[in-house]
Amino acid sequence: MDAFFAAVEQASKPSLRGKPVVVGGLGPRGVVSTASYEARRFGVHSAMPTAQARRLAPNAAYLGARFGLYRAVSDVVMELLHGLSPLVEPLSLDEAFVDLEAGQALEGTQGGAEGAREVGERLRRDIATATGLTGSVGLAGSKMLAKIASEQAKPDGLVLIPVGTERGMLAPLSVRTLPGVGPATAEVLRRAGIGTVGEIAEAGEDELLRLLGRAHGISVHAMAHGVDDRPVVAERDAKSVSVEDTYDVDLTDRTRVRLEVERLAGRCVTRLRAAGRSGRTVVIKVRSYDFSTLTRSETLRGPTDDAGVVREAALRLLDGVDTTAGVRLLGVGVSGLADFTQEDLFAQAQAAQGRAAAHETGTEPGADGPGPGQPGPDAGERPGAGQAAGEAAAVEEPGAAVPADRRWIPGRDVRHAVHGRGWVQGSGVGKVTVRFEEPDSAPGRVRTFSVDDPQLESAEPVMLGAGVAGPATDQSPAPAIRPKSRSAGGGASPPTGTSSP
């Protein structure tokens, strides 16, 4: 999808169409998530500090992200991709690989490159019809080449790399074009006199291994020759869950730092449990005032999804870290994920012991208590979960008395008792300005209210196309749904398509 977050905002907000729009963090330490093409003309781009973007494009609209809406629009697009093939590999909300050979989309076309092109163009039309947004399509014989093609195609285009032309197409491109070659790798290559993909191909595998190490050297060498046999893999399971916060002002008070780590641990476990997972390794992350970053981790005896267990582990890890000079970021994560917990294992062991004892005394096996695999009285609610000390402690956020739905973040949906639907354009000094318009309305006008005006309330986003965007709001993101069945994953990969951001 092209400039996805910004494009969704422009589609939602008629007054912003054709105007520079920047979506991202709006605080003093925020960065740009997505800039509309109009904003890019001012030099604004992803990952740039928002403060810098404001200097470059002071008249752009600066909006907080509405992930619930983006996810809902993404689901619509991903459904269209599943109509082409069962093998769809999402890379993010706005990008996915599709293995066309694994599906039926090419049947009934004239086959070959022209058949693939037909499928790609039809997909682009279907995306536009369903969402009103533009997407770009890259078609090629491997994931790497399809991705490069989609980069070249955007915005609102399609590029096909014909079989046999790969090496010639790649040769003059910068090494940075290859996925996996970032600033550090590019610098290593530059010092070795290598600036283009063609020069990598000439260098030879031995030299690349020496420069880049084993795994990276092999893959960069292969990709420079246009070789990439990675299969499209649908629905991979997450391997870690983490949350982190950067604070507007560095934290120095140790009590506050501990409190924040506890809150992050709670949020992390909430997401872990929503995904139906548990984890064995707890990790904390501390970024200091000078941007230096360290992590500390601890592996438990078994996987847990208990907030108290994760919180205590995180605090133990924090005990070994000096934060007196000030921290700008704290994070808590869980890895080593599993679908069961230490408590489950304990319950199973107990049940097994019970059966053994029952067997010895001649009682019917399974007479008391559920065996493994059978739902117990606590099905759906794990034993011990939520019982840990402090789970419900509901700590006060220091110095913040404003509830989440009364924080008027620019871009957020609101409803006014008299004026109807609109969105927050800005707020400050006790006032909030709202522009009253909806996706299908004409550009609306702006009105100003007191921030505590009882007639003003936050509202659900409006889905593009029609209707309200379901339960997915920005306060409570839709929980991740775990795939129940896994696709056979893999096999022949080409030809592959990708739609790009």
Added chain:
DNA sequence: TCTGGGGTCCTAGGACCC
């Protein structure tokens, strides 16, 4: 007004085991 948040993969050293 300098640098988000959520991930993945790789490397390297040490502990530990056989």
Added chain:
DNA sequence: TCTGGGGTCCTAGGACCC
């Protein structure tokens, strides 16, 4: 008795991606 070799797990850091 001065000293092997392979494998796995854990920890920490770093590059990279969207």
